[in-house]
Amino acid sequence: MAELSDQLLVVTVLAYLVAMICHAAEYAFGTKSHIGRAALRPERELVMSGGPALVEKSSDPVAEAPNPWRSVLIGRAAVALTGLAAAAHIGTLITRGIAAERVPWGNMYEFILSATFIGIAAWLVVLVRWPNLRHLGLFVALFQVLLLGVAGMVAYTPVGPLVPALDSAWFIVHIAAVSTSSGIFLLGAVPAVLYLMRAGYEKGKRSFPYTLAKNVPAAAALERLTFRLHAFAFPIWTFGALIAGPIWAEASWGRYWGWDPKEVWAFISWIVYAGYLHARATPSVKRNVATWIAIIGFLTMLMNLFGVNLFFGGLHSYADV
């Protein structure tokens, strides 16, 4: 079972990678309704293709009139592959759980697997509700490949049982809530970054990072999605990290809060995301400033997932990656 889980992880990462390439292909040759129209405009535009090479598009008569049918097919394939990757992803988790005979949340590696799975599940929900956001899939898949890749490389831990301190009902509640909200926060960074690029693009910026946002949905839609995801994840994070976690810590160590590095960074993320919600609710604060705060929040989450465990250690036995 344990080997199966490890192999499934490879399958998962590869499937996300292929999904990403399909999204990129659709992106490059793309003709999503309004992009198709844009692509037919007689402008000279630089477009990223699947590879690192930049091709000049409008001078190429073949690409001049892209085949919508083909590109829609590629787009569908990308979504299907993402679904497949998500299936392999949960398979990785389940086989891991079976191998360890417990919930697969016993160490940092498993935790990242869970959080990223929640992220992809939330993404699929977003896709069902707002299918026209499909083009963000490229970035979502890129994200998954990076996070899972790093998890597999630096955080991998062989299958093992829970140490006594983790063997508690509150621990399960705590981790379930924290991984759910982490996953959604992580996903929220995708529209946040794209919003910043897209908003720049809509203002007429045509330099490198902004051009990437040429084909993504309108800035206002991205901004709203960013907010929705963060506003959804925030109370769950509050519950998981600041209520369930302390309840468990009290039973286990005798104090509900002790400024352990892991706790500190959970608190920092909470404060930063509260700052984001404040900034967004304040009319005098510009939306892109608010969104930058969300991105800082994302960086603190990365610190939570990888940094604290690698640099600081502390009481959380997760620390030993």
Add this chain to the structure above:
Amino acid sequence: MTRPWALLRNSWRQLTSMRTALTLLFLLAIASIPGSVFPQRNVSAQQVSDYYQEHPDLAPTLNKLGVFDAYASFWFSAIYVLLFASLIGCIIPRLREHWQAVRMTPPEAPRRLDRLPASAPAEETDGTPAEAAARIRTMLRKGRWRVTAREQDNGSWTVSAEKGHLKETGNLLFHVALLSVLAGVAFGSWYGWHGNRILVAGEDTAFCNSVPQFDESGLGARVDEADLPGFCLELTDFQAEFLDTGMPSSFEATVTVEENGAVTAGRRFAVNSPLRLHGASVHLLGHGYAPIIRYTDRYGVSQERVTPFLSTDSMLTSDGVAKFPDANVDPATGQRQDDQQIGFQGIYVPTMPENGMVVQSVFPAENNPGLTLIAYRGNLGEDAGVPNSVYSINQAQIDKGKLTQVGEAKLLKPGESWTLDDGSTVTFVGTRDYATIAIRSDPGQLFVLFSSVLGLIGLTLSLNGRRRRVFFRITAADLRESSTTTSSSFMEAGGLPRTDYPGFADEFAQLVAATRPGGGTAEGTE
């Protein structure tokens, strides 16, 4: 006279602005970082002194800045005190406004309903304007809207309705809950206390709750030593289970508790499941072994020591010392001879490897135990007034040549003895288990939990609530030329979402449809 007053008022306004709140939130986040980077005294005093050893130049400066007690430092406190002042200044006027808003009747409908973000053009409806207004009102009331119907001078009616005050209620509840969490934390830190202790199994090593009996303790500012509840604990059993890999799978301690004059035997507690006593809880943090070492001196006097050894690795290789400062007292003179004291430094290995190095355990349970001792004779340096570790031999005395090693290191199995050069013997009698326990009392914690749950409820209401208003205007048919009958009226409607609410158009359309004759009900969302 007015100037300082104006200045004060201005600074207060500044402090309670949202921009300041944002800045302070950010500062709080940044100020939290050093405490995760540098070792903290309240987490591990040992790591702080290690840091002093490693960075002798930097450490005192950092210490002055409060970096090793970051969360009690002046800068951290200053930020959160300002933040909470800002919070109070922010919520008091909002509470007042909200109180008024909740009691206020919904405002009169604007003249042009078609200018509102959502609107429905005039259409014919049943009954006179008064009847239609009453019908709409009832329907909205059922959907838990706050409704007012007003008759106009020209005989037409308007109905104004509002929903979603829960959003602001929730938001205020959340912020008030933050204050009450802080209050609970402060209360707990003033009136709480804690202590750590190694509790060795056995009646002679029982523990009674008092500060001197703790290895390490901390009392809140308002707690006096005499306030600690009196109870005694005797460890009667300790069960540790390990997996084949040596990873612990469960720990359970059994104690006899004497509390308020009553003795209860057989109370168990485990990691994650503390022992709750009156006014304190006992938490199991870890466990280890305390070797029993008997020394019979050259005059035939025996003494026994049970000293907890501290583990140095996950397989519970443990080290410690047994000191006998009163050994070798000549019974003829009764004089203690300072150069005849004896001390043993030992490494205890619960499971020795089949062959190879004996100094490292291969399993944490006692499958093949062995104790390696090094004997020292001379002056242990106990009386010099310098605090002396119970876990190590005084190295300074060895360096000064006042304490010298006797013979080679010697490995003993349980029950074995070793005869030293002067005919005295040391016996490794066996071991006892010990439990590392933390005893704590935090009278604020239930209150903190309660406040945070309230805060979470408030937060959810705040984030999911949506304020919106809808308006209806019903005009008698005869006021309009296009009318055909006299027993009907015309109704137009408008709606105004007051917070970001993408689903408003749908809700509005449903409401309007429901007000039409024979329309459905208007069970709305909150």
